[in-house]
Amino acid sequence: MKKEMLKFFIFATIIIIAPVFIKGGYLMNVLIFVGIYTILAVALNLLLGLAGQISLGQAAFFGLGAYLSGVLTATYTVNPWLSMVIAFVTVGVIAFIIGFPILKLRGHYLAMATLGMGIIVYIVFNETVDLTGGPSGLSGIPRLSIGGMIFDSDLKSYYLVWFFTIVVILLSINLASSRIGRALRAIHDSEVAARIMGVNARLLKVEIFTCSGMFSALAGSLYAHTVTFISPTSFGFNVSIELLTMVIVGGLGSIYGSFLGAAILTLLPEFFRAFQDYDIIVYGITLIVITMFMPGGLVRGVPFMVLSMYNKLRPASGSSGEGG
Amino acid sequence: MEIFEQILQYTFSGLSTGAIYALIGLGFAIIYNSTSIINFAQGEFVMLGGMLTLFFHITLHISLPFAIVLAILVSTAVGSLFERLAISPLKDAEPIILVIITIGGSILIRGIAMILWGKDTYALPMFSGSEPIVLWGATIMPQNLWIFGITLIIIMANRFFFYHSIIGKAMRACAFNRVASSLVGIDVKHMVFFSFAVSSAMGAAAGIIIAPLTMTSYDVGIMLGLKGFCAAIIGGMSTGIGTVAGGLIVGILESLGAGLISSGYKDAIAFIILLLILFIRPQGLFVKGEAERV
C-alpha cells in the first residue's frame, strides 16, 4: 500500500510542477488534451483491463458529457459547474440503464453492441441540429470559473483539467486494489467462479460500466469548457478506437499505463505531422503488434524487454533465479 | 395509391440493400461457424471489392469483368493473408485478444485504402446501363436486378458448397465439433483458412455489386460490416436462409424507415435493430430454444 501511495505522490508532484519546465504555449495546450484523454483511457481501462468487458462506445459517454454541458451552458445559460454535475449524474443514469441489457452480452457480441450504441449516439448528435448544432457543431460554450478567476489561459486550464485527472487516477487506483477491484478481476478471469464466491457479477459489471461512463462524461464536460466549441466528429467511432489503442498500448489493467498510452497517442501526432495523415494505419498496426507481441502493453513490456536483454548480455554466472 | 407506390419503391430498394447485407452476414456466419470469431474486418473486404474494382478498371484500364475478377482475387488474398498472419497464431487466445486483433486488422486495411486512394467517394459504372425499369409504379435500376441475380447465385453456390461438397461438409463439421473433426482427419487449420478466404471473396463480391448504386470510399466498410453483422445475428449466425432473411429484414426496415420516417436516422435504424435483437433474442429470430444461463 505504501508503495502505491508513494508512486502516486511522485506522479502527482511531477504533474504539478511540470508547467515550470514547459516553455512553449503550444505544448501546454497539448498537455491539456493529454489530461482529458487520460481520464478517458483510465475509464476504459477500468472496464476493459480490470473487468474484462470490451466497450467500443466510450466516445458516446464522452460526447454526452460534452453536449450536456455545452447545451446547458451555451443555450440555456445554466451555471457551468452545475451543468457539469448534471451531465455527470445524467450520463450515470443513462449508463446504468443501458448497462443491464448490454452487459448480458460477452466478447464479440458486447463489442458490436457497444459499437452500435456509440454510432447511434453519434447519429443523434448529428441529427438533432436544433439542439446540438448538428455537424457544424456548438460554439460559444463558456469557460469554467471560480470566484472571479476564469480558467481562460492554457496554464489555468492545465491545472483545472489535471486536477480532475489526478482525482480520477487516485480513485481508480484505490478501486483497483480494493475488494471491488478483486471482484472485478475475478469476473474477468472466471465469471462463474466469481459468482460461486458470491460476487453479483451482473450488478457489478453494470456498476463499473456506469462509473466508467461517468468519468468519460466528466472528461467531456472539461473538454467542452476548455475548447468552447464541440462537434460530433470529436465523439465518433474513431475516437473509441483511439481510446482502445491507448489502453492497449499502455497495458490492460495498468492505470499509469493508460496515462502513458494517452500521452503517447496525443503527443505523437503533434510532433510528427505525417502521423496525422497516417494515423489510422498506425493505430491498426499498433493494436495488432502490441496485442501479439507485448500483451502487457508498454508498462510491462518495456521493463520485461530491458530485463531480458540485460540478462542476455550479462556474462553467464551460475544459475539465474526463478522468475516471478 | 401514391403511398402504395412509395412503399413498393422503398421495399424494392430495401430488398436490394438487404441482399447485400445478407451476403456480408453470410461472410460473418461462415467465419464464426468455423472459428467462433467475429471477424470485425469483414466490412473492409466489402470496401476492398468496390475500391479494387475501381482501381483496376479506371486507373489500370482493365475491362470491367476482368477488373471484377481481379478485385475478388486480391480481396481473397488479403483475407487469407490476414488469417495466416494475425488470426492463426492467436487462435487459442482470449476472446478479447481476438476482438482487438480483428479490430486492428480492419483499421489497418482501411488505413491502407485511405493512403492508396484518398478519402474521396467514387462511383463504379453500372454493369448494364442506367435506364430505370418501371414495375407496378415503382422504379428499379438494372443494377438492382444484377444484385438480386448475383446474390441468388452466390447463395445457391454457398448451399451447394456447404451441403454437397466434401470441403463444405468438412467445414460444417468443424463448426459442430472441432475436436471430433480433427479426430476424423479433417485439418481444422485448413478449414479456418478456407472460411476466411470464402468470406472475403463473398464480401468483396457484395461490395462490387452494390458500389454502382451507393458509391464507394475507403470507409464504407464500417457501416456495411455492422449491418451485415446485424443480418447474421438475426439469422442466428446460420450459413443459410436465416441470415439471408435477416439481411432482407434489415434492408427493408431500414429503407422503409428512412423513406417514411426520416432519412437522417437511416443508419441508426439498422443499429437499433441490432441492439434490440442482441438484448432480446441474441440467438436470432429463427433458432429455437434459449441460450444457457451462465
Add this chain to the structure above:
Amino acid sequence: MLKIEQVTKIFGGLKALSDISFSLAAGEITGIIGPNGAGKTTLFNVITGIYSPSSGRVFYEGKDITGFPPEKLARLSMVRTFQGIELFGQMTVLENVMVGLHTKSHSGIIASALKLPGHLREERRIRERASYWLEFTGIIDLATTEAANLPFGKGRLLEIARAMAIEPYIILMDEPAAGLNSRETSDLAELIKKIKDAGVTVALVEHDMELVMEICSRIIVLNLGHKIAEGTPREIQENEKVITAYLGED
C-alpha cells in the same frame, strides 16, 4: 440439510437427469459416484444454480432454493469447487482466497474508491482471514504466487481454501482428486476429514473409489441420469446394480 426432489434436467434431446431424489444429512461426507456420463456434474450444476432443473425441486435447510443463482447461494453459505479448477489465474494465491471473503465484507464502489476508514479496516480483516484459510489447507507459503503458475495439486488446494473462506455450511466438491497422485490424494482425504470435523457438510463427486470408500459415510450412485443405489460404502460395494453399471459399460 440438502434435499433433492425428483430433479430432471433435459438439454435439447438429451435427458441428463431423470427424477433424481435423495437427502444429505448435515455434518456427513456423502459421495456421489457413477460411470462417466452419469450426470454427476450436471446434478451439481443444478444444485449450485448454474442450471435450472427442467422439473423438480431442491431444498436447502428446509428452504426451496430451486433455480437460485450461484451468488445468492453463496450468501446462504453453499459453495462448490470445479472439476477443472476455476482459479482467478491473474491474481495471487492470497487474492484468490480474499475473493472468497466477498460475502463476508461489504465495501461498495464508493467506499473502495475513497478508501474510507471502514474499508481499510475491512481489508485488513479480509487479509487475515484469507491467510488463515491458506494455513488451513497448507499452502500459506505460496501466498504471493500468481495462481496461474501453481502446480495442479496446489491449485486444487487453493480452490478448496477459497471455497472454505465463505465459511460454508455445505461444500460440494466436483472430482477433487482428479489429476492428483496418490500422496496428494491421501493428503486430500485428510483435508476433507478436517473440513468435516469443522462442522461442514461435504458432498463429493468422485471417480477414485478408494477415496470414496474411505471417507464417505454415505454413497449415492448414478447411472445414465438415474439414481440406481444409495447406502453405506459396504452396501454399495455389494450392490449388484452398481457392479453391473460399472462392469457392464463397454
